[in-house]
Amino acid sequence: MYHHVKKLMYTVNIGEPDPRFGRMLLEQFGGANGELAAAMQYSIQGFNCEDAPRKDLLMDIGTEELSHLEVVGALIRMHLKPMKNEREAAEADPLVAIAGGGGVALFDSMGNAWTADYLKVTGDLAVDLRSNIAAEARAKIVYERLIAFTEDQGSKEALQFLMTREITHMRAFTAALESMEKAPFSIGIIEPTPVLVDQFFNASTGESQYGETDFSGPWNQGNGLTAVQSEIKGGQGLDVTPYTPKPGSQKPVPADSTPVGQYTGPVGKKQAALHERAKIEAEKNATVEV
Template identity: 75%
Template sequence: MYHHVKKLMYTVRVDEPDPRFGNMLLEQFGGANGELAAAMQYSIQGLNCEDPARKDLLMDIGTEELSHLEVVGTLARLHLKPLKFGREAAEADPLIAIAGGGGVNLFNSQGNPWTADYLKITGELDVDLRSNIAAEARAKIVYERLIDFCDDAGTKDALQFLMTREITHMKSFAAALDSMGKPRFSIGRIAPTEKLVDQYFNDSTGKGDHGEIDTRGPWNEGDAWEVVEAPAFQDMRQDLSGAESPAIHPESSYGTDPEGLQEVLLDQLHDLLHAEKQLLKALPKMVKAARTTRLQELFQLHLQETELQVDRLTECFRLLEAPARAKPCKGMMGLLEEGQEVIKEGAKKEDVPSDLALIGAAQKVEHYEISGYICARNLAQQLHMSAISQLLGLSLAEEQNADQLLDQVSRTLMSVPAMPAPIE
């Protein structure tokens, strides 16, 4: 919920309006590195964020950026004001004077309209935080240049405030990223190819007209770095000189014998097969125990999905030329036993508490299956078994979707419509 207070975050004072400088200010109003882009980027990231603490951070800063937008817009409007009344001033920027009436609009300093293409939103929290740090750094530089080109003391004060807040936000985003405890280069889920990830391709060679030379530094030597000289001409150079050069490592290397990995994959599949077969027996009981229609429908839908998942696992065994034999899955057995207790206790509860407890038990099952499918799919990918990986990926997507749908029902059951408390 947003609420506007009729007071700027920073009091704006413009003693000497300058329409040309007002045009420059529009870069931070409707430009790629401007306040609107930042506000939208952080707020949308916040809406998508499942981490409550960092969601709060994103929404806090996203909302502050809207306040900055108001400050920049006010500054720009005051500087552009002469365009409303004077022909000579209006000729300095006809687009603003004629089309915009001498006021601000969602354009950058070149007259290009604002676009959502400015936003960098991936849905991966650590990646988005890195983008935000870079966005704040770019905005800081823009404000610095605006200050350099500004002659009005009051405007400089406001720009100094805005520039400083960019650094504040950088510090917050950096701290949030560091607190996640992820290694710097751990991006996404799939690991990079070993050895190849440490190879530096020297693709710009020779000596330039202005004395440019090949250089070495911590970005391409030391630690695990291995320089591959002119990869495009590697074979030709070896043929001519006979000199040895590090070869490109295009294929991933197994951490162990592929047969050992396949054995682990089979073990995971046996476990998943038994888990899914147990769930086939439990889901009808969960359908019967659910009180709300929506929850009953979800359990019924997942029962159908589970039948398909058993078929997919059976197909995986066929592709591996191995018997589709279920291995007792003690983890699932324990979860379903706990779920049976929840059903029994839920019979004594009201509808909402009963269904919430049932959803909790169901989500524990989903998370167990999700982890199992992720492990099995990753093993299949490492073994280059694309057909098996695809089958497991389909089941994984269904499990993740089921978990999200259960979460939605849970939130609906927990929500209580109420008017917000008045702001004092």
């Protein structure tokens, strides 16, 4: 259940309205990395989550993102206010001024309509948490760039608040992922092909006009990875020996989502039963607020 409290999570005050900056701010209202996209992504992930503790996390942060949307909306409306009665201000963005009445709308800073294509929802908890960490990082850098394009102190302070919360959420999602106690790079229930999984394919040949050649680093020579040269360069190429592991060869953890597919064998049924027992236990130990 959602309940609207008539108070902003952060009180917004600005000095001189700046319609052009207001248009920039629309990126965090109806853009790909904006607050509505975050609120919908985390909430829908939460609806689908079978693990009660992490479902609570997703719903908490998804709800906070709706509060952030309200803050961004208030900030935008203050900056766009001159569009309602000043032609020069309206010319900064006729779409917002004429079609939207000089207020917020579900568009980004370039006038592109918001779309559910922005959302990353896979139904796999570990994968979704990784997507959320990346989403918070993208939003953080957008807020940082917005701060760099205004001198209005009130706007800067509001954006600093919103930017900071992105890092808080990154930390929470990272902690949630780590608390699942999955092995690094463990995704799903089918293990990757041995040898092949450790091979970094060197797909670069030749030397550029700037003298750039192949580089070595921990991404291709370390962390268990080994660089493999292309057959074009006389190398051995990737090991393509067929390998057919069974579902369950990649060991799942209790918090993992139930596997999807007709041929997951007993792994899917076992995970579903595990979640059902956990749900019953959680309900039994739940506290009810009066």
